[in-house]
Amino acid sequence: MTPNTTIRAEGIVKTYGRQRALDGFELDATTGVTGLLGPNGAGKTTLLRILATVLAADEGSLRILDRDPLEPDDRRHIRRRLGYLPQDAGFHRGFTAFEAVDYVAVLKEHTEARARHDEVRRVLDLVGLSDVAGKKVRALSGGMRQRLGLAQALLGRPELLILDEPTVGLDPEQRMRFRDLVSEAGHGRTVILSTHQTEDVAAVCSQVVVVHHGRALFTGGVAELVELAAGRVWVDSDRDPRALAGWRLGAHRYHHIGDPPAGAELVEPGVEDAYLLLVGPHVAPSDANEERDAA
Amino acid sequence: MTNEVWHLDGELAGRYADGRVTSVLATSVEQHLLRCETCRRLMQPSVRTDRLDHIWDEIVERVEAPGTSLLERLLHWCGVDEATARLVAVTPSLRGAWLTGTTVVLLLAFLAAQTAPQAMSAFLLLAPVLPAAGVALSFGPASDPAHEIVASTPHSAVHLLAVRTAVVVSSSFVPAALASPFLPGSAWAAMAWLAPALAMTVGTLALSTRLAPHVAASGLTILWASVVVQGFVRHHDPFFAATPSVQLASVAALVVSAAVLLVQRRDLAEVLRRVS
Numbered sequence: 108m109t110p111n112t113t114i115r116a117e118g119i120v121k122t123y124g125r126q127r128a129l130d131g132f133e134l135d136a137t138t139g140v141t142g143l144l145g146p147n148g149a150g151k152t153t154l155l156r157i158l159a160t161v162l163a164a165d166e167g168s169l170r171i172l173d174r175d176p177l178e179p180d181d182r183r184h185i186r187r188r189l190g191y192l193p194q195d196a197g198f199h200r201g202f203t204a205f206e207a208v209d210y211v212a213v214l215k216e217h218t219e220a221r222a223r224h225d226e227v228r229r230v231l232d233l234v235g236l237s238d239v240a241g242k243k244v245r246a247l248s249g250g251m252r253q254r255l256g257l258a259q260a261l262l263g264r265p266e267l268l269i270l271d272e273p274t275v276g277l278d279p280e281q282r283m284r285f286r287d288l289v290s291e292a293g294h295g296r297t298v299i300l301s302t303h304q305t306e307d308v309a310a311v312c313s314q315v316v317v318v319h320h321g322r323a324l325f326t327g328g329v330a331e332l333v334e335l336a337a338g339r340v341w342v343d344s345d346r347d348p349r350a351l352a353g354w355r356l357g358a359h360r361y362h363h364i365g366d367p368p369a370g371a372e373l374v375e376p377g378v379e380d381a382y383l384l385l386v387g388p389h390v391a392p393s394d395a396n397e398e399r400d401a402a
Numbered sequence: 403m404t405n406e407v408w409h410l411d412g413e414l415a416g417r418y419a420d421g422r423v424t425s426v427l428a429t430s431v432e433q434h435l436l437r438c439e440t441c442r443r444l445m446q447p448s449v450r451t452d453r454l455d456h457i458w459d460e461i462v463e464r465v466e467a468p469g470t471s472l473l474e475r476l477l478h479w480c481g482v483d484e485a486t487a488r489l490v491a492v493t494p495s496l497r498g499a500w501l502t503g504t505t506v507v508l509l510l511a512f513l514a515a516q517t518a519p520q521a522m523s524a525f526l527l528l529a530p531v532l533p534a535a536g537v538a539l540s541f542g543p544a545s546d547p548a549h550e551i552v553a554s555t556p557h558s559a560v561h562l563l564a565v566r567t568a569v570v571v572s573s574s575f576v577p578a579a580l581a582s583p584f585l586p587g588s589a590w591a592a593m594a595w596l597a598p599a600l601a602m603t604v605g606t607l608a609l610s611t612r613l614a615p616h617v618a619a620s621g622l623t624i625l626w627a628s629v630v631v632q633g634f635v636r637h638h639d640p641f642f643a644a645t646p647s648v649q650l651a652s653v654a655a656l657v658v659s660a661a662v663l664l665v666q667r668r669d670l671a672e673v674l675r676r677v678s
Contacts (some may be wrong), residue, residue, distance in 0.1 A: 159552045159553075160554060161550060161552045161554050165426075183556045186554060186556040187556045187557055189554060191550075191551060191554040192551075192553060193550035193554075195550070196548070196550070196551060197546075197547025197548055197549075197550075198548055199546075199547060199548070200547075204469070207548075209488070210488065210489070210548070211548065211551055211552075211555065213485045213488050213557075214489070214551075214552055214555035214556075214557040214562075215555050215556065215557070216556055216557065218483070218485045218554075220467075220484050220485070221463065222464060223485075224467050228462070245558075254550075259551060291563055326436055345446075
């Protein structure tokens with residue numbers, strides 16, 4: 108484990124009954140934003156729950172912040188330096204935004220009321236919710252509730268931030284704003300972010316891990332991932348049945364991935380192209396391209 | 403009467419800025435400052451911005467900090483620290499609906515017992531079940547929409563459960579205890595719910611080291627209901643739960659449950675983690 112390594116996971120296995128959610132998962136993460144990209148059911152949430160010390164792995168070796176999460180003392184130590192935004196981050200709907208974060212702050216051992224309230228104000232300000240601090244959670248929009256989730260995760264300036272699908276359910280403007288927040292959060296700390304939005308990965312991640320069937324299919328930089336699809340993406344005026352996948356870009360313009368025919372008009376690949384080449388065309392990472400279908 | 407206009411001098415401006423004047427004099431100064439540009443200029447160098455920042459922080463704190471509920475104030479009055487009282491306040495079993503439900507059910511049992519002693523079975527059936535149900539609802543996803551976040555915090559899950567259980571049990575016991583003196587039969591018979599209630603509460607916690615809390619509470623409820631109903635159907639005795647055999651069995655169950663809980667206490671944190 109190098110001095111900067113925040114997480115080292117080797118051969119992580121987790122099963123639910125007969126289903127193997129994680130099947131020998133490997134991950135090394137350091138300072139910066141690491142994005143876990145994969146379809147629903149790939150094992151991302153299970154992995155993040157293990158990293159957040161909410162769930163224990165069945166097999167494998169895991170070090171978080173140079174501690175063993177299976178040891179109670181180490182686990183408490185990790186939790187003191189951890190911020191976690193689960194996929195379905197719920198809050199008591201009768202709480203105000205301030206009260207919801209204050210409640211988590213108590214659990215994060217901010218016991219002195221005045222200092223705790225100052226910290227709550229600081230994180231609400233960071234996510235731009237100061238103006239609605241007195242509003243009930245039930246009256247907040249979906250985007251505001253996501254930011255509230257991020258605010259509680261930022262309490263106590265954690266060294267490790269774990270965010271499970273933080274941009275799900277947000278409109279494009281909210282998503283952009285949230286990406287800015289995550290990018291900011293990634294300065295000087297380790298952020299592990301799960302998503303099935305390839306745009307999220309391209310926008311904020313310094314490292315990307317493609318997750319499929321509980322394993323890491325690819326680990327590296329965004330540019331390296333995109334490079335996998337170099338020379339394998341082309342456009343044509345008609346749909347090409349030989350392509351691995353293809354979708355309509357506009358009138359008489361089709362985007363294809365796979366092995367291009369001779370003389371094909373090659374184009375610059377994107378994260379989504381590389382992702383689809385890795386995991387196959389039937390696993391959509393994004394809901395942004397509804398017109399895409401397998402050729 | 404003179405028309406001479408009063409103004410601040412440097413000494414008074416300094417004392418006012420430091421907050422070293424009486425409230426009456428401070429009011430006069432403030433009224434004057436509102437309409438006197440000259441004195442405002444005089445005041446400017448004396449104003450301590452750190453003190454203003456401090457005052458502003460106090461105002462923000464008073465406006466934004468969460469108000470304390472009646473329950474929190476009550477707990478604080480009983481010596482519970484502010485942070486713990488805050489955690490207890492969000493336990494669903496303590497919310498109005500739960501307390502109202504508890505009180506209404508017990509009131510119905512009490513009224514029924516007044517009109518028909520046979521209905522004592524209903525009271526003796528319900529009174530022990532309520533605290534156990536409250537405990538089962540005090541942890542796990544059902545108790546807290548933020549349970550996943552809670553599970554990732556360093557706060558001891560066992561401590562959280564213990565505190566919530568103590569308050570839930572108290573809130574369920576109080577209405578039952580209040581109803582007891584008005585129930586038909588002997589004072590002993592009216593308090594017959596106590597031992598089974600304690601046995602069911604501690605039993606729920608003990609079984610929760612192996613089963614989901616709601617499954618544990620449901621199982622014990624079915625067991626207790628079968629005892630009370632069988633007593634009523636077979637022996638036509640509405641006070642069957644108060645018989646020495648049932649009471650002794652309850653005490654024995656309480657002792658065994660407490661022992662199991664004591665032995666398993668180290669594992670309880672893991673169990674709570676699993677439950678979440």
